[in-house]
Amino acid sequence: MASQSxxxxxxxxxxxxxxxxxxxxxxxxxxxxxxxVGVIGPNGSGKTTLCRAVLGLMAPLKGHLKIFDCACDELxxxxxxxxxxxxxxxxxxxxxxxxxxxxxxxxxxxxxxxxARPAGKDRKIALxxxxxxxxxxxxxxxxxxxxxxxxQRVFIARxxxxxxxxxxxxxxxxxxxxxxxxxxxxxxxxxHEELSLTVLxxxxxxxxxxxxxxxxxxxxxxxxxxxPPADVLKPDILxxxxxxxxxxxxxxxxxxxxxxxxx
Amino acid sequence: MLxxxxxxxxxxxxxxAALVGxxxxxxxxxxxxxxxxxxxxxxxxxxxxxxxxxxxxxxPPLLMAILFGLATVWxxxxxxxxxxxxxxxxxxxxxxxxxxxxxxxxxxxxxxNAEVYGYLFGNVLAVTSEELRTxxxxxxxxxxxxxxxxxxxxxxxxxxxxxxxxxxxxxxxxFLLLTLVALTVVISxxxxxxxxxxxxxxxxxxxxxxxxxxLSTLTWYSVLIGITCSVGGVLISSYWDIPSGPAxxxxxxxxxxxxxxxSPKRQHRALASS
Numbered sequence: 001m002a003s004q005s006x007x008x009x010x011x012x013x014x015x016x017x018x019x020x021x022x023x024x025x026x027x028x029x030x031x032x033x034x035x036x037v038g039v040i041g042p043n044g045s046g047k048t049t050l051c052r053a054v055l056g057l058m059a060p061l062k063g064h065l066k067i068f069d070c071a072c073d074e075l076x077x078x079x080x081x082x083x084x085x086x087x088x089x090x091x092x093x094x095x096x097x098x099x100x101x102x103x104x105x106x107x108x109x110x111x112x113x114x115x116a117r118p119a120g121k122d123r124k125i126a127l128x129x130x131x132x133x134x135x136x137x138x139x140x141x142x143x144x145x146x147x148x149x150x151x152q153r154v155f156i157a158r159x160x161x162x163x164x165x166x167x168x169x170x171x172x173x174x175x176x177x178x179x180x181x182x183x184x185x186x187x188x189x190x191x192h193e194e195l196s197l198t199v200l201x202x203x204x205x206x207x208x209x210x211x212x213x214x215x216x217x218x219x220x221x222x223x224x225x226x227x228p229p230a231d232v233l234k235p236d237i238l239x240x241x242x243x244x245x246x247x248x249x250x251x252x253x254x255x256x257x258x259x260x261x262x263x
Numbered sequence: 264m265l266x267x268x269x270x271x272x273x274x275x276x277x278x279x280a281a282l283v284g285x286x287x288x289x290x291x292x293x294x295x296x297x298x299x300x301x302x303x304x305x306x307x308x309x310x311x312x313x314x315x316x317x318x319x320x321x322x323p324p325l326l327m328a329i330l331f332g333l334a335t336v337w338x339x340x341x342x343x344x345x346x347x348x349x350x351x352x353x354x355x356x357x358x359x360x361x362x363x364x365x366x367x368x369x370x371x372x373x374x375x376n377a378e379v380y381g382y383l384f385g386n387v388l389a390v391t392s393e394e395l396r397t398x399x400x401x402x403x404x405x406x407x408x409x410x411x412x413x414x415x416x417x418x419x420x421x422x423x424x425x426x427x428x429x430x431x432x433x434x435x436x437x438f439l440l441l442t443l444v445a446l447t448v449v450i451s452x453x454x455x456x457x458x459x460x461x462x463x464x465x466x467x468x469x470x471x472x473x474x475x476x477x478l479s480t481l482t483w484y485s486v487l488i489g490i491t492c493s494v495g496g497v498l499i500s501s502y503w504d505i506p507s508g509p510a511x512x513x514x515x516x517x518x519x520x521x522x523x524x525x526s527p528k529r530q531h532r533a534l535a536s537s
Contacts, residue, residue: 055428081430087422095528096296097472097481098421106421109414110430118414142476162429 006069008033008166008198009054014063016049023049025222026063031200033165036192038209038229039202041219042242047202048088050219051170054200056080068165081110084159084197086169089152100146100154101139104129107161122161129160132194133187149180156187166198167191173205181208206233206254267501272388276501279390280493280511282402283454283463288489289409290447291468292482293440296420301351302339302441304461305358306448309335311457312361314382315368324382325397328452332445335361340441344434385456385508387497394453401450405443416440417478454493459508466515467492473519473526488518 007030017023024046031037041047052058053065056075065072068079084107104126108118130136133153138146143154152172159167169188173181185201189212192199203209210216216232218225220241225232233254238246245257267273294303313331317324335357342353369379381389390398409416415436418426427433444464451460471484496511503510 057424057427078430080428083428085425085428087425087428095472096421097476097478099477102417102478103421106414106418106426107429109418109426112414114415114432115411144476 007031007066008068009200010064010066011053012064012066014053014060014065016046016053016058016060022061022221024053024219027223029217029223029226031198033198034196036189036199036212036214037201037217038206038213038215039200039217039219040204040206040209041224045220045241047219048170051085051168051200051202054166054168055083055085078111078113081162082164083166083168084156084162084164086152086155086159086167086172088170089148089172089174095144098143099139100130100135100141100143101126103143103154104139104157104161107158111162125163126157126161129157130154132160132191133157147180148176149184152176152180152184153187156184156191160191160195164197166200169199169201169203171203172201173203173208181205185209185212210252210254267498272390273501275390275392275395276387276497276507277494279395279398279454280387280497280507281490282398283387283451284467284489284491284493284511285486286402286405286447286489287451287455287460287463288467288471288485289406289482290443291464291466291489292471292485293409293416293420294444294464295468295472296417297423297440299350299440299444300465301354301358302336302444303448303464305339305354305361306332306335306445307452307457307460308358308365309361310445310449310452311382312365312368314452314457315365315379318376318379319368319372325449328382328449329446331361332449333442336441336445337438340438344437381456382452383457384506385452385454385459387454387507387511388501390453398450398454401446405446405450408439408443412436412439455508455511459512462512462515463489463493466512466519470515470519470522473522473528476528488515492518 009031011027011029014027015022015025039047039050049058053072054067056067056072059073067075068082070079105118108122108126112118127136130139133156135150135153135157143151146154173184176184185208188199188201191197201209210229210233213229215227216229217223218232218237218241224241225237233248235247238254246254247257248254294300310328310332313327314324317327339350339353339357342348343350415431418431419433419436423433423437448460451463455463467489468485470488471481474484475481492515493511496514497507499514500507500510
């Protein structure tokens with residue numbers, strides 16, 4: 001749970017975008033070390049921009065963003081290495097010649113820095129990361145031969161091999177079947193608890209994460225709400241952001257109202 | 264056939280071919296994986312324009328080739344980074360523009376210059392001792408840089424943004440890769456020629472790509488195939504008295520088609536779809 005130390009990520013009235021296009025407007029948000037935060041919002045709401053900002057790939061047009069107490073446009077490579085990042089699932093070229101262990105070892109490269117060669121210690125860290133995601137038996141398999149869910153596990157292991165303080169996941173369940181989605185989110189929660197990782201999980205699947213996260217952040221260019229899931233998942237707030245009447249069922253599931261009426 | 268090895272020119276050619284084969288096939292791994300195949304062709308034509316200008320003005324052709332090659336890769340890299348235009352479009356424009364310059368420079372020469380055409384088609388059998396020393400020196404620089412930055416080069420070939428986000432200085436490594444591609448093309452001009460150097464970068468790595476699922480194995484296979492084809496091509500060319508450039512490239516092409524037929528990946532796909 002959130003500690004009272006200084007925030008690990010601190011947005012202070014920060015605006016992001018390109019000249020003439022505002023992707024995120026006047027965001028103020030603090031993320032404490034050890035928190036599990038879910039970021040939700042409709043398509044085009046700025047979720048991926050938030051992700052790129054945290055990675056130090058985008059500087060604010062206005063306001064400030066501090067990561068590890070360092071202004072994001074001054075982030076150096078060794079800071080970036082402290083953030084384990086799982087990008088949106090691209091189509092992995094099934095023929096790209098890389099084994100599972102080679103993929104996970106790449107997680108060590110940023111941490112090692114230029115000129116250093118990976119040693120036995122790095123291999124052990126990579127193998128431990130694979131064990132954490134339950135993929136140690138596949139280390140010599142071709143990445144392209146794995147299922148979508150297994151590939152996501154390998155990419156999470158790659159992020160873990162950085163031995164990060166923060167795990168940043170951009171829509172990790174997209175394109176996976178419902179059981180696999182569940183397994184991936186469960187794995188992330190497990191890693192958060194076991195390794196005391198700060199987790200920032202960007203997703204469309206509110207129902208999958210609402211009972212697992214400490215806080216939800218609801219975006220639609222602006223920050224509409226941030227707080228415990230029960231405070232954020234209110235029909236009036238959700239309808240304002242998603243533009244449709246959303247309701248919360250007795251079991252706490254968020255659904256579109258039409259569906260509710262017909263069933 | 265063995266008596267061929269006793270000639271000085273033959274020893275020089277074989278050594279030059281082996282060096283260029285190793286060099287092109289090593290850089291080729293990153294070119295193929297990073298999707299820069301067309302860049303090789305564009306750079307080769309730009310470098311040839313540099314050679315032509317060198318001969319026209321009486322400046323050192325190799326130096327001019329390096330300058331033209333570097334300018335091309337840096338401009339295309341910059342254009343890709345800025346996202347102004349698709350990479351294949353910007354290379355296509357520079358490719359044809361530099362070729363036009365080459366034709367212009369050749370047209371401006373008062374007399375026919377066979378040496379310029381040597382750079383277009385390549386002739387490894389005509390490599391001099393001095394050229395061999397230059398090839399060896401530059402090869403050491405390029406292969407040394409690849410070895411030194413191999414882990415970063417592999418990572419940006421796999422996913423440049425992921426590499427950047429993980430703390431690898433991906434942008435600088437990408438420009439290093441472009442620079443190494445340009446140097447490789449220039450080094451290889453005299454041996455395989457501007458038209459065929461592209462094949463030497465592309466084919467060994469693409470052949471190896473068919474045969475393995477491991478990055479490190481792919482690199483070793485590619486180098487092995489590159490050296491075998493270059494040396495084999497030179498031997499074939501001198502034994503049957505045919506031009507060396509085509510002999511090397513056609514032998515490599517033969518290897519490529521054999522690898523496609525024998526590819527374990529192809530067999531895996533067939534199994535997966537059955």
